[in-house]
Amino acid sequence: MHFDSLKGWLDWQETLHPKSIDLGLERAAQVFNRLSLNHSRNKPITITVGGTNGKGSSIAFLAAIYRAQGLRVGAYTSPHIVNYNERIQINGIPAEDTLICAAFERIEAVRDHVSLSYFEFSTLAALDIFSRAKLDIQLLEVGLGGRLDAVNIIDPDAAIITSISLDHTAWLGNTREAIGYEKAGIFRKNTAAIIADPSPPRSLIDHAQSLHAQLSRIGHEFSYEKVENNWVWHNNQSQLNALPKPQLKGEHQYRNAAAALQAIQLLQSKLPVSEQAIKQGLNTANLPGRFQLIDAKPMVLLDVSHNPEAAQTLVDYLHAEFQEKPVHAVFNMMGDKNIQDVIKLMQPCIKHWYISPLDSPRTIKEIDLKATFKHCHINQVSFDFKNFLAAFQQAQAAALDDNGLVLIFGSFFLVSEYLTLFSAPQNQ
Numbered sequence: 327m328h329f330d331s332l333k334g335w336l337d338w339q340e341t342l343h344p345k346s347i348d349l350g351l352e353r354a355a356q357v358f359n360r361l362s363l364n365h366s367r368n369k370p371i372t373i374t375v376g377g378t379n380g381k382g383s384s385i386a387f388l389a390a391i392y393r394a395q396g397l398r399v400g401a402y403t404s405p406h407i408v409n410y411n412e413r414i415q416i417n418g419i420p421a422e423d424t425l426i427c428a429a430f431e432r433i434e435a436v437r438d439h440v441s442l443s444y445f446e447f448s449t450l451a452a453l454d455i456f457s458r459a460k461l462d463i464q465l466l467e468v469g470l471g472g473r474l475d476a477v478n479i480i481d482p483d484a485a486i487i488t489s490i491s492l493d494h495t496a497w498l499g500n501t502r503e504a505i506g507y508e509k510a511g512i513f514r515k516n517t518a519a520i521i522a523d524p525s526p527p528r529s530l531i532d533h534a535q536s537l538h539a540q541l542s543r544i545g546h547e548f549s550y551e552k553v554e555n556n557w558v559w560h561n562n563q564s565q566l567n568a569l570p571k572p573q574l575k576g577e578h579q580y581r582n583a584a585a586a587l588q589a590i591q592l593l594q595s596k597l598p599v600s601e602q603a604i605k606q607g608l609n610t611a612n613l614p615g616r617f618q619l620i621d622a623k624p625m626v627l628l629d630v631s632h633n634p635e636a637a638q639t640l641v642d643y644l645h646a647e648f649q650e651k652p653v654h655a656v657f658n659m660m661g662d663k664n665i666q667d668v669i670k671l672m673q674p675c676i677k678h679w680y681i682s683p684l685d686s687p688r689t690i691k692e693i694d695l696k697a698t699f700k701h702c703h704i705n706q707v708s709f710d711f712k713n714f715l716a717a718f719q720q721a722q723a724a725a726l727d728d729n730g731l732v733l734i735f736g737s738f739f740l741v742s743e744y745l746t747l748f749s750a751p752q753n754q
Contacts (some may be wrong), residue, residue: 327434332423335430336410336444343443354446354476360436361450363457370400370461371597372480373589376468376512377488378505379636380522380582382613383574384488385465387586391607393417395599397462402452402477404445404469407615407630407742414452416459429454445469449476463597473511483596484518484589488582490527491635506530513539518592520548522585540592548588550580559587566601570609575617576643583608615741617643620748624725628744629735632659634667640735644675652677652730654721656714659736661690666698668736676733678724679707682717684739714743 329335373388375381382403392399399417406412411420429451433442442450449469456464466482468475490506506527513519519539521530526543534541542548548561557580559566566587572579590599617640620626627648631640644653655676659665681695690698692709699707711717718732725732734740 328431329427332410332427335427339442339444339447343441343446350474351476351479353440353442354450355479357433357437357440357442357446358450358453358479360438361432361454363454368457369464369480370456371463371593372466372482373463373484373486373593374466374468374477374480374482374512375486375488376472376475376509377486377522378491378509378633379631379639380488380578381467383579383582383611383616384486384522384586385467386574386611386613387572387583387607388465388589389415389418390611391586391590391599391604392463392597394606394610395603397597398460400452400456400459400461400464401467402449402456402465403467404448405738407738408745410448413448414455416455416461421455425455426451443476446476453480468509468512471505471508471511473508475511478512481514482512482517484520484593485512485514486520486522486585486589487512487526487530488585489523489578489635490530491633502527503529507533510534513537515539518542518589520585520588520592522581524581542588542592544581544584548584550584552580559584561588561591564591566604570605572608573611574613575619575647576639577646578639614745615738618741624722624730624732626732626734626744628741629733630738630741631735632663632668632737634664634671637668637671641671641675644733648731652725652728653733654678654680654725654730655733655735656680656682656717656721656740657734657736658682658684658695658740659690660686660688661694662688663690665690665695666702669698669702669704672735673702673704677706677728677730678721679704680711680717680721681707681709682711682714682740682743684714684737686739714740715747718744718747 375384385401389399389401401415404413414421433450466477468477487509490502506529510530510533513534515537517539519534520542522544524545550559556568572583615628615630618628629640631637653676657679721732734744
């Protein structure tokens, strides 16, 4: 199979596998081995990041710090917000179409009859590209779960679990213990296993201990304290003082940054990083769509939060930063999410909801979303917009009238719609 454009490849990949989500390592591992990348000999230092929320932020911190040290960094994340190329970056620059298409060609040449999902194709492409890029370090974000996610075919030098909450329950289980077990699958024997969740499920700890992994828990083996206009990080061996506030906003980012620093410190013997590089990286880390504040009239806040844990974090941020501003929310979600709990959590912060249509078969049906709002006794909600722009413009007009804030949240697709339409300026 051959296509002349990245779009051609991606459109075809979406039709190749019968399931959009099909957990398991066998298919990806089989094709990876056929690629003959000499990965055991040429594999760069690897940090794998899993968890429910905070994965992208953690990788943003790690990438910015290692780049500030002058190292060559590959970062694989998902999903993308605007362009597919965002998933595969080298030194902060998305891979070009030609580079990704060439990787797809090599994968297809050895795939034979193995059926790969869209995500498995992208994971293999990232690993193929990184193996040829002479990297010092590769940062790999787990797509879903951990134990059976395609990223887990690679053995990391350190693994970070950011948080555990109820999400993707149809695939991972409906308790934090069950989900913790799946996430813990990225841990390896005698290897750094870092947990940033302040109250982790016991399954995470038990699995790490059963592997004799080098367990590091926030609040135990490493921690942080906020001090006036800076913060302090420390573990059992070292301490970093007068650290700048994380460039990424929100109280939770201290936990993500602290876990990233623990990984960096544990890998110092393999990949030394200076305190200056750490401070510079904390100052420059950037991640679109996470508490991204657009300096416009009215102000616009973008956040991809799509589960209760992320919604609670967003609520805390709104209370801390915009308590006096009326909030007009442009919103929608995928049907497989815990929509009712997200709406209940957010409702005290929202003056009016504007429901934007989304072009995805996974989007909750409008009739079901209307029933959810009714069940939550919420009447300040508007439906029946023909597209995202119409919903946004109505929210924008209302926010202009009362000096409010437009909040766009609930789905990566909504943030993508805004950034695609308005080519958003830099964060304020």
